[in-house]
Amino acid sequence: MSITINIWINEERYEKLQKAGLASMAEEALAGLKVIKVPCTEEQKDKVLKVFPTAKYDSATTRSIELLPREVKDKIFDLVVEKQSMDVMEDFLKNY
Amino acid sequence: MTYIGHGGKEIVERVLEPEKAAEAIKGLTPVPIRGQIAREIIDIAYGFFTPLEGFMTRADVEGVCNEMKLANGVLWPIPIVFDISTEEINEKGIKEGDKLLLTYQDKPMAILEVEEIFTYDKQEMAQKVYGTTEDKHPGVARTYNYKDKFIGGKITLVNPPKINPPFDEFFFTPKQLRQKFAEKGWQRIVAHQTRNVPHTGHEWLMKGAWLSTHGELPVEKTLTGVLVNAIIGEKRKGDYIDEAIVLCHDVLRKAGYFREDVHLTSITLWDMRYAGPKEAVFHAILRSNLGLTHHMFGRDHAGVGTYYDPYDAHRIFDQIPEGALNIKPIRVLAWWYCPICGEVTYSGLCGHKEHSQNFSGTLIRSIIQDGVKPPRLIFRPEVFDLIMECAEKYGFGSAFVTDRYLKERNPVFSLPDMKY
Structure with a gap:
């Protein structure tokens, strides 16, 4: 199981995905709640945790980075939509 | 007495x-x-x-x-x-x-x-x-x-100390709490330790623990209770604000997810040490002093990072000599959401592991932080609404601890003026 950043999909985000023709990227994760899972390498995970100290890596349950500030998630989400790809963390972390 | x-x-x-x-x-x-x-x-x-x-x-x-x-x-x-x-x-x-x-x-x-x-x-x-x-x-x-x-x-x-609202109605000394249990007629009481706003995984942990605790007792009267004992102490940025933790647990009863006569919310002042198994024993001691008879221990109780095995806090009770501790551990696995069963179910019973959808407190916090309302099977709407209310009323717009909350929050307790 690879490390991911879970971006939970509310209506606003789902609309953006639909407009970009990316709605199929969202997968059902929890009792019908949709999520997109942005993959991270081990190094990227360490950098994310260093740059955003409130974030936590849930190593036990989901192997995902959680509790990133919403505006950070929005930026990652916007990059996914712009690049039409989940593979955005390298680009995202260039700014930090 | x-x-x-x-x-x-x-x-x-x-x-x-x-x-x-x-x-x-x-x-x-x-x-x-x-x-x-x-x-x-x-x-x-x-x-x-x-x-x-x-x-x-x-x-x-x-x-x-x-x-x-x-x-x-x-x-x-x-x-x-x-x-x-x-x-x-x-x-x-x-x-x-x-x-x-x-x-x-x-x-x-x-x-x-x-x-x-x-x-x-x-x-x-x-x-x-x-x-x-x-x-x-x-x-x-x-x-x-x-x-x-x-x-x-x-x-x-x-x-x-004067315990300040909204905590004042949840603070009981051990003697006061024991009196309260006697008034309720509870013969057995199981502790749910918490530092979290409850999702339905927590709710089912409590319900499962209640069933285990009640055991062979007759069912015509309510003889068994669940005590939610929230740990209130030093906060870290990103934690749920204390007010949301306590009030959201209490709303589970007020909204009927627990009957009025089986559930009580309370607080204990303590700065978590995250000592995993040792802290589990400490929590058991603390709750035995509160008059509880049973203590539920879930996965990775009081753990942090990967310092302890998720079930070290269960195993440590096997090493404790008989009679050294006057409270029984109720050891439980996680509850998960199973799309085949269509419900939140106990991982020790559900046979659809490959389809299971795990959820942790951290994951739910992450969903809420994203501004997303989780499904009611995972998170009760009354709890979600109350979190939002607490964010406005106590958290300066955030349900999670911020620098401002740390600096400006109303203290949990105050010491009165004293002439000497």
């Missing part, structure tokens, strides 16, 4: 009557204390930490670190110490046999009888209590932050 607590000792209460208190503190050397120590004074003075009557002496600390026992042989896993710097000792001329006036929020709080001034190797303390010397472990970091000397001795509360 006699109330017997941990170690077979009577519940400790060390609170001086107001008319005697002013006289007793006259002329004593004042020593300001920080929040952790103030919270532990309240715990000692009202008997949450029975049989402790004060901060530990060196013999107690040694016993706790080496054998998980106090000097008198009673089971105890975590040192409760009063740290002080050599500079402060010298500056104030503090010596054994003195009495000190401990002050908090610039008000008198308690008398500390200086029975012993001692040093202890903090690295050794960390290794023996937490199983590591890495300062990334928050309990170890707390240990390393202690000043270089310790004072052991009895404390007496001279200025009982």
Whole structure:
């Protein structure tokens, strides 16, 4: 199981995905709640945790980075939509 | 009525009557204390930490670190110490046999009888209590932050705290809580330890633990209760705000997810040490002093990072000699959402592991932080709405602890003015 950043999909985000023709990227994760899972390498995970100290890596349950500030998630989400790809963390972390 | 607590000792209460208190503190050397120590004074003075009557002496600390026992042989896993710097000792001329006036929020709080001034190797303390010397472990970091000397001795509360709203209706001393259980007719009470706003995984943990606890008792009367005991202490940025934790647990009953006569919410003041299995034993002791008969332990109880195996906190109870602890552990696995069963279900029963959808408190926080309302099967709408209300009312717009909350929040308790 690879490390991911879970971006939970509310209506606003789902609309953006639909407009970009990316709605199929969202997968059902929890009792019908949709999520997109942005993959991270081990190094990227360490950098994310260093740059955003409130974030936590849930190593036990989901192997995902959680509790990133919403505006950070929005930026990652916007990059996914712009690049039409989940593979955005390298680009995202260039700014930090 | 006699109330017997941990170690077979009577519940400790060390609170001086107001008319005697002013006289007793006259002329004593004042020593300001920080929040952790103030919270532990309240715990000692009202008997949450029975049989402790004060901060530990060196013999107690040694016993706790080496054998998980106090000097008198009673089971105890975590040192409760009063740290002080050599500079402060010298500056104030503090010596054994003195009495000190401990002050908090610039008000008198308690008398500390200086029975012993001692040093202890903090690295050794960390290794023996937490199983590591890495300062990334928050309990170890707390240990390393202690000043270089310790004072052991009895404390007496001279200025009982006023618990501020909304916490006031959830604070009960061990004696008050035992009276409450008697009024409710509860013969068995199971503890749910929490630092989280409840999702349905927590709700089902409590319901499962209630069923285990109730066991063979008759069903016509409510003889068994669930006590939610929220740990209120030092906060870290990103935690849920305390007000949301307590009020959201309480709303589970108010909204009918628990019957009125089986559920009660309460608080204990304590700064989590994240000592995993050792902290599980400490929580069991604490709740036995509150009068509980059973304590539920889930996955990775009081753990942090990967320092402990998720079920170390279960296994440690196998090593505790019979009779050393007057409370039964209820050991449980996680509850998960199963799309095949179409419900939140117990992982120890559900046969659809490959389809299971795990959820943790952290994951739910992440969803809420994303501004997304989780499905009601995962998170009760009443709880979600109340979180949002708490964010506005207590959290300066955030349900999670921020710098502003840390600086400007209303304190959990205040010390009244006192003339002396």
